[in-house]
Amino acid sequence: MSLTTTQFIKDYRAAALTLFADQLENLSVRQQYAALAFVVKGYYATDWAKTKADYDARQQKQLYYFSIEFMPGQLLGSNLLNLGIKTVVEAGLHRLTLDPATLYAAEGDPGLGNGGLGRLASAFLDAMASVGMAGNGNGIRYQYGLFEQRFVDGYQVELPDDWLRDPYMWETRKENRAVIVKFGGQVELRPRRNGSLQAIYHNAEDVLAVPYDIAMVGYHTKRVNTLRLWAAEPVPGRAHNLAEKSRVTEITQILYPDDSNTTGRELRLRQEYFFVSAGVQSIITHFKRQHEDLHLLPQFVAIHINDTHPAMAVLELMRILLDEEQMTWDEAWAITVATLSYTNHTLMTEALESWPEPMFAGLLPRLYQVAQEVDRRFRATYTKRYGELLVNRAAPLGDGQLRMAYLAVIGSHAVNGVAKLHSELLKDSVLKDLYTLFPARFNNKTNGITPRRWVQLADQPLADLLDQTLGQDWRRDPRQLEQLRAKATTPQFLTALHAAKRQNKVALAAVIQATLGLTVNPDAIFDVQIKRLHAYKRQLLHVFGILEAYRALKAGEDRPARVHVFGAKAAPSYRYAKAVIKLINAVADLVNHDPDVAGRLQVAFLPNYGVTLAEHIIPAADISEQISLAGTEASGTSNMKLMATGALTLATLDGANIEMRAAAGPASMAMFGLTAEEVAQKQRDHSYNARAVYEADPVLHAVVDMLTDGSIPGIASEGPEIVTELLDYNDTYFVLADFQSYVTASRQLDQLWQAPAEWGKRVVENLAASGQFSADFTVQRYGREVWNVLPEHPVD
Structure with missing residues (x-):
């Protein structure tokens, strides 16, 4: 729509007066947000009515x-972006000495x-x-x-x-x-x-x-x-x-x-x-x-x-x-x-x-x-x-x-x-x-996912860099990102890409500090797992990887610094998942307060994970953990969101990870673990023996024992409960079976991090391939092949 800053300011002031019978400057932040939303709703109201009428008429x-x-x-930022007036409105807010970010944050x-x-x-x-x-x-x-x-x-x-x-x-x-x-x-x-x-x-x-x-x-x-x-x-x-x-x-x-x-x-x-x-x-x-x-x-x-x-x-x-x-x-x-x-x-x-x-x-x-x-x-x-x-x-x-x-x-x-x-x-x-x-x-x-939200809205530094590099056609057709492959070895572009990522990491570090009181290092690897807490998604395997790194650092090994970021809710009646949450927080207390690993290993479990928190976490991620047991995750979408903002994926061959890897290239991800076919075979012939795996691997043995030997304070009941599931009930989701290959793949990412040009090249490969996972393409396929509801503005 066509809108000037002057007209927006006039509309905004009128809305404040209409809704609250007061001048804009006298309103609370919540009231200023409400007036702004009221204005924006008015901007699309005619199109909304016309859309419904047009469907009926035709x-x-x-x-x-x-x-x-x-x-x-x-929806405030999304509606402004989709209407094409975000820049105009934000300019008007600045002229009124109002902070757009503060008003966006006022929305629930x-x-x-x-x-x-x-x-x-x-x-x-x-x-x-x-x-x-x-x-x-x-x-x-x-x-x-x-x-x-x-x-x-x-x-x-x-x-x-x-x-x-x-x-x-x-x-x-x-x-x-x-x-x-x-x-x-x-x-x-x-x-x-x-x-x-x-x-x-x-x-x-x-x-x-x-x-x-x-x-x-x-x-x-x-x-x-x-x-x-x-x-x-x-x-x-x-x-x-x-x-x-x-x-x-x-x-x-x-x-x-x-x-x-x-x-x-x-x-x-x-x-x-x-x-x-x-x-x-x-x-x-x-x-x-x-x-x-x-x-x-x-x-x-x-x-x-x-x-x-x-x-x-x-x-x-x-x-x-x-x-x-x-x-x-x-x-x-x-x-x-x-x-x-x-x-x-x-x-x-x-x-x-x-x-x-x-x-x-x-x-x-x-x-x-x-x-x-x-x-x-x-x-x-x-x-x-x-x-x-x-x-x-x-x-x-x-x-x-x-x-x-x-x-x-x-x-x-x-x-x-x-x-x-x-x-x-x-x-x-x-x-x-x-x-x-x-x-x-x-x-x-x-x-599919919406790059409009995860890149254009949530990752402004990356979006600006893409505009400078490719122009703006990628915003309408994200497959234009394929052009980035030509930049995969360009030092200037990789430097700018790293700077954009670091800007997001600094922003997330501020959220972690404000939420948890934990100061994290933005130059560390940000290793992220964000999804519902469920045994098959194997947050426990991630925790075991942290404990393996903790033991290695305590023993004097030199590894790149990592900040592990979790976001997850467990169903209120899901006892086992809640035990894993307690374990993650106990491990965080352990490593975050141990001077032997200070600045080299940290864990941040941010509470109340949702879309808005994800918009802070996803653009800051260096590693995306997609580690469900192969054959259990239907698709995943956090994997695509993290790919679209430049994280490298540490993953099993499960769900859409397979298609993402095929799109970006075989070297673009760190893959590990049993395949779905191998898992199914072990389940059919009952050949998996979790206790035998535990006994045969001294590193794994030591990590599992930490849950019950007092090494991790505060899990006197949760630790034994988890170990019982692993050893007495034979590890339903093959955490122990995949541990060694998980650690090996994670260590490969440590080595890659120390070669910034190669890391950057793989980030670019992922960014270039991410566009094809836009939900715009997914719904068009549904429309043509299932619903017979065709797009009027197809992105072909």
Whole structure:
């Protein structure tokens, strides 16, 4: 958009007066931020309205991306960048003697997600708007996020993440689009004259689903899509006491309630049906305003199931078509399958969501009836051809459970994994039987990230250098970064690249100092692992690497200085993961206070990891640790973000690491560890003996013993618990098996660090290859090959 600094200042002052009846200079920082956000919202409001009207006028097919998580991060800087007015607005703020960084920091981080799943969903929405695709998000407006993480004596403590304490400036309440969602009661099926069945509800609980819309602003496209989040409210006049109101509002109160008990699992189920039902109802209502024939739905609507949480979309769409539109089963099923598609995000059977049939039937009686019929017809269709054994394994109902991943595959026309290895392993393992039945449905769509946020916004020093070196075309088409390969051995460019990285490291050092009171050396290697705390992601292996280095330094070895930076949350009920958090913090206390390794080895575990903290950490990283056991990480996205800002990857051959290595070159990463095939073979033949590995390697033996011999104070219970998992339960995720090769690869990076020109060359190779992992390209592949929703501004 066209905007002058003078006009912006005028608009900003007017907004301050309108919102707060006071002059801008008299407002608090929070109020100044709110006024600024109000102005920016006004700048895109017309485009937002025009985008929606244009989709309707052109009868554009639209994609609706259903996800239980979205992690958009702070939107002020992103919206300014995408509108093309960031420089103008910041100049205006400086003229008003206001600091842009202070105003950016005043924005909260929306508590709508936990990790890569939610960030991917938000990246896709940003990308769709930026390439001109008609794409919408559908999720939950949680009152409280996952939790605010603090460390008390090294232990994780969870506090409420009250991210809506202050008004969220980017949302717009749309109570005129509210719908009713029904739970419980009994459902009576009465025959209609046309042969269909009418569903009559008795004693059902009605909940009002109220949408809050957030604009997803495209990068210089004037396209503004919508993320719709649903809040649960009592139907006016229906809830008569506080307990009834509380039962309703708790549905959207907190992300991922503790599901270690029946009450928590029921709440999770209510959450999932709530946002799925509200979303599907909203889509059908909108469709019927434009079209009369619902048989045309797949021509104008695509609904995507992001992981298993929204898999009830299969049953809910069937319910509406059968009960409300009076279609036959075959008509409704054909429409459902043609409309829905599904992304699987896990290779772990235990993570494939399922619900006990009695719980599901009690809470969602009509959907259970539909699920029973899906199961009956599935068995009738495939048993004769494929045999009862295979069909029993693949059916949506089995072992007293409704198996949501299986339902999603059966009810979708396309199913994908999120990296080449992951997609192949899905066919060979967790979805093998369904692949046998529906081979044409399976495809791969490797994940992507948004370089706009991670480079253009979060890494200003690198972005400026890229502008000086390449011009600005890379901002629109990140594959232009391939031109950097010509600079891989240019001393002047490598010097400037190093200076940009050091500037980011100084900035992160300031964050570490302010947060932890720890002074770190910005000239050390910054070795980073940032992701959800889970055993398969193997933060424990990283800790063992730190302890190996600690012992070596104490013994007099000379190694380059390293600062190890962690960011991770553990699920509140995940005892083992919380034990690892305590271990990391105990190791940090040990090494950070030992004068023998002062300035040579430090550990910083920054609490409350999220998008905004990641924007500080990622640009400062020299080493990116992507060390999950091969065959367990579906794709990863932190690996791509760190690659895009110039970190070298220390990695197993897992997830998208394989594709990143192929793109950048075989020497671009430090690879180690068992392959997925080797791991699978050891699991099949039970040939892995963790205790034998421990006994055979004196260095490993000594490191493991540190957890129980008093070398690390403060882990009297956690140390033995971890060692028991490793030695008595045979090291489920092969930490000990990969230890030696991990240390060897890490030491190779030490040696490379001492050859700055060679280190710089490999950084450039990674930067040059990173552009192809932009989410802009990923969503275009989905659009062309799965959704049939095409980009209007393709980046080809």
